[in-house]
Amino acid sequence: MQEIKHANQKECLAVSEEKCTGQETKYVIPEKQCTIKAAFFDIDGTLFSHRTQCVPESTLRALKCLRKKGILCAIATGRHISEMKEMNFLNYGFDAYLTLNGQLCLDSNLETLFGSPMEGNNLRAMVDIFESREVPAILISKDRMYINFINDAVQSAHREIHTSIPVV
Numbered sequence: 015m016q017e018i019k020h021a022n023q024k025e026c027l028a029v030s031e032e033k034c035t036g037q038e039t040k041y042v043i044p045e046k047q048c049t050i051k052a053a054f055f056d057i058d059g060t061l062f063s064h065r066t067q068c069v070p071e072s073t074l075r076a077l078k079c080l081r082k083k084g085i086l087c088a089i090a091t092g093r094h095i096s097e098m099k100e101m102n103f104l105n106y107g108f109d110a111y112l113t114l115n116g117q118l119c120l121d122s123n124l125e126t127l128f129g130s131p132m133e134g135n136n137l138r139a140m141v142d143i144f145e146s147r148e149v150p151a152i153l154i155s156k157d158r159m160y161i162n163f164i165n166d167a168v169q170s171a172h173r174e175i176h177t178s179i180p181v182v
Contacts (some may be wrong), residue, residue: 022061052086054112057093057103064176069106077106088112092157095120097177118156128157 026032055061061069077087084086088110089103095113098104110127111120144151147166153160159180161168172179 015114019143050085052078052088054088054090057091057098057101058175061089061103062101064174067176074106086110090116093175093177094154095124096157096159097175100177114154129156 060065060137061073063070080087086109088138089098090112092115093113095111095118098111098113104124107122109122109176111124113120116128117125121127131137140151140153143149144153144160147163149167150165151162153162161180161182163182164179168179
């Protein structure tokens, strides 16, 4: 059994044999006096196992335990919100989504809290690359992704991350 501990923490949840991974994990969550207000989680390899193709039940129970303690749970990922929809991550009820490595931050209702769109010369240079079709490029808006062309490398990359390829 893997055990996670820290000084001045009290056990909140111990999970039994895990269906998804076959491993038993014991989670230790800080007491209510703790100053932790929010916890941020990546998707790939943290919440979602590419090996088992699922979010382990133990992870869902740990998230529930954090929420019971009043700790906000947020996603912090390089992924786009459309990929999270495809993977059913919106069904887990996170309090916020920091997507595209922080370039687009959304609340639990997917309303924009912060956005850092590309503008000016940088945008023009990216569009030129996109239109040249010399290298695969994805342009991203809040709700959608666009790709200029699909080759073997694009197909392979999307298989690795288990999401659909954007429409050309």
